[in-house]
Amino acid sequence: MSAAVSPLEQMVVVLARDLADGELGAAGAAALVPMAAIALARELHAPNLTVGGEMFFNPLPGHLYPSMLDDRALGRCEAAETFIELFGHSHHGLDFFFHSGLQHDSYGNINLHHVGGTLDAPGMRGPGAANLSYCHTSTRFYVCPTVHTTRNFVEKVDFITIPGHLSGPEAKRAAGLKKEGPRFVVTPRAVMDFDPATLRMRLKSVHAGNTSEEVQRHTGFDLGIRGDVPQTPAPTEEELTVLRERIDKTGTLRA
Amino acid sequence: MSAAVSPLEQMVVVLARDLADGELGAAGAAALVPMAAIALARELHAPNLTVGGEMFFNPLPGHLYPSMLDDRALGRCEAAETFIELFGHSHHGLDFFFHSGLQHDSYGNINLHHVGGTLDAPGMRGPGAANLSYCHTSTRFYVCPTVHTTRNFVEKVDFITIPGHLSGPEAKRAAGLKKEGPRFVVTPRAVMDFDPATLRMRLKSVHAGNTSEEVQRHTGFDLGIRGDVPQTPAPTEEELTVLRERIDKTGTLRA
Amino acid sequence: MNDQTKPTRRSKVTRLQDAAHLARDALQERPELCLGGLFKQGRPVALVRGLLAAGAKDLHVYSSPGAGYDVDLMIATGAVEQVFIPGVTLENRLCPNFRSAVEAGQVTAHALDALTVVGGLMASAHGVPFQPIDALRGSDVLKHNPLIREIDCPFSGRRIHAVGPIRPRVTFLHAQEADRWGNLRHLSTMVYADQLMARASDMVIASVDRIVPDEVILDDPSRVTVPSHYVDAVVEVPYGAHPTASFPHYAMDEDHIDAYADLGDAARTGDRAGLDDYIARHVTRPKSQGDYIEAVGGAEYFARLEAETRKR
């Protein structure tokens, strides 16, 4: 298993390791990496992890699809639901969910509505987002954009579509956000977490082939780097074999 | 077609004639006569009448069943719904519905809860009723008990399970009952309607083989009989033939 | 690396007696039991008998808005304190033990309506603090219904009703099929409130006519009525809905229910021996569903009920 680990594969493995057996979780529309992570966790250590909350349960796709709302990918699954059941799940919450956006800021807030201007007169109008609930009704969520630049990692988002930690513990409390919120930000370059006291994002580990200086240079705010930053534990041979042979048979994550 | 018309067949025909093409309606649990009436109307003059609102659409049972909640009778139908959809129908209302109870009173109110005593210490505890909404969200309803005696036709019910006209126009308005309410009371003996001014029940016609005096004698309140009461128009040969050959093949209505 | 290294998913298939004990223990924390099906269709009667044999007491019983035999039997064995079911009837006749116990003040039968029960289950399933109801007028039930209250509608300005969440501690369901993970398939045309109850409840235990291979579920996921996520235990019980129907597998046993009701009527007039004997033969004494089937009449008897569903 000497073929180079791709950045997306590294992301998948980091996320999979944090999902526990018996949990319930899902991913939204753009879900290539999250769905691979869930599948990997189910194969390796979480056979009782349930994929659910997004209108289907435990899909068994023949290969990875870029959209998990593709009925080709979902045609084979254990059960289907509709938006009425999703309404209920959104209130009851999941154990975990995944998000990414146009902009991410230093408190893990996510913007999908507009960059520049105002909502009514936007510089650039984004897609918006469907479900705003799982980010705080669920026990935790992960932020996992597949690019990491100063353009999408900014000090403060222009519009908070998906609340992360807002501006810290005080604001979070005032808004009634009671759950953990974003736990990790996992990108092709690195893993970030949040300072428990301030809830500001900080660099946790850098993937092989990256340095903490490079990661900081591609981030539009201070990542609080103090001294050496560990390297993200590389995928084990077992992780990589299972990922490539059972989940991503067509190599989408390496494309 | 000289075989005698049974009282239940007469009831079915009276009810069927009042159902119009294109309407939506249903009957509750004890629904032998109503479901036969609906089926007869659909065969004769109302092909676009939809049976719906009670969790199934347009059943095509092989023969009449005493309970229309019997899956033997419903196995062949156009669609099935659940109590969530019934919740919606109950608010939107149907065009017609059917009710009967332990007691019926002079204003068409129906009691299914208790006879004698109080709700908490009942003399006789009845079954209660599931859906109390169709009687006033629907355009109209029919009262069609299969017995007609001074015991079940009383001046005032001990408990109003299904509101009819309450104590008249004033009370009905105060309670927010805005639809027609009970239109006809059809029993094995006669057809009753309601005085438009007072909303009290009055004798409209007597079935063949009954006299108005007999009907009054079996009714626990004054039926407002003034002069001659017409006879209920008997089933036509076509009505009886279709009823017996296509709907009640096993003769349940004549048993 | 081969498939053997894949860790094992936990099966939810449970023995009837174990499921009954699971339910009994949960109901000791909070006695709110809910039963699936409707009247004589798709009722989880084997689970009810198991629970009674396990010694449940002081139950608060919910159901889809109409119930009969099973609730009456639970009352006959003294297991029920309160009934939250709008309609309690055998349809062709009244429920004898329900009547007796309510008239004697031994059981509280709340005056309710279908929309309150369904709305309460909806609120629980949807995870919201209440469900608005705007179709209740003029009935004396409104004066007694303990679950609803009047509220000012913030949109229409009118006074309407609202019901808070009904969250059963345990729900028993009966379906025709399930896989070992607990994905349920109702093959009956009618599913009533079973799906709603599953979503509204803390614990769901289902009896099924048969456990099917995983592939049956995966090849037709749209047919799954209750995803396993909502199901805690599934029990394969032949004729588990008897004497109610499990369409299209077997019809309701109206003769059995009528004979039971006759015993209940006799008990009303002072002769309880027949009813006690019925309870002993069908609830207390059977050690298994096989014993129950023998007590009812054996395989030949049930073959008639199976044939009945094909007659329509």
Next chain:
Amino acid sequence: MNDQTKPTRRSKVTRLQDAAHLARDALQERPELCLGGLFKQGRPVALVRGLLAAGAKDLHVYSSPGAGYDVDLMIATGAVEQVFIPGVTLENRLCPNFRSAVEAGQVTAHALDALTVVGGLMASAHGVPFQPIDALRGSDVLKHNPLIREIDCPFSGRRIHAVGPIRPRVTFLHAQEADRWGNLRHLSTMVYADQLMARASDMVIASVDRIVPDEVILDDPSRVTVPSHYVDAVVEVPYGAHPTASFPHYAMDEDHIDAYADLGDAARTGDRAGLDDYIARHVTRPKSQGDYIEAVGGAEYFARLEAETRKR
């Protein structure tokens, strides 16, 4: 007496153009149009094209919470005034004409979330004046969402949200099958909000891949997803969802959508000729679905999309 005397039930089968005119006239009374499916799945695109060809204007467009190609196309033809859809995207890229029109202030794109839209449809379907929502916190969308308001919860005492009924004047759905009476069957695994929309709307028009005999419906009523009671007209349209998918009959046509999006991106930078030509070839000029199929690439082209659904 024989069966000939039985009066005739009215078929709901309608021609595409007639259905489009029916919808256009209704939308002139009240411009609230709702579209079934989700993103690139099960969208009633042929009906949308028909409506655009019939000359609809100033539409308020609703959908399940995620939409893309069809809404973008409607905006490109100038038919849309307001968009009430939480997420508008082609998934792999942004919607070019949506972006342009919103950034230029020609179209209002309201900031909404899924629960508001679904809750509003639920309130309408259930016939209640509002649906409580208790899962919205911290998002800037709450400051702009025009459909929700804060209320005092009569049960919890907390401030929660509520949405009034969303009642589309017309809803377009796409299903795989229907009978002539309008009973719809989704054979796709996912049905999204199609059933809810049907129950919430004044008028429902459905396109289907094929009309099936009555017996297909009667032999398996549980498979009917939308009973005909809710459906006003049903149109048999081969490839009526193209370029979105009608699983399991044909896959989404991602190449077609990408080529369309390239034309939209070109229009953003000033070159609208390609986009105008696309609209002429696919919307304005075709006199029938047959013409459309030819314009897209003919039978052979669509055979590839059919084969694609069997590849998983």
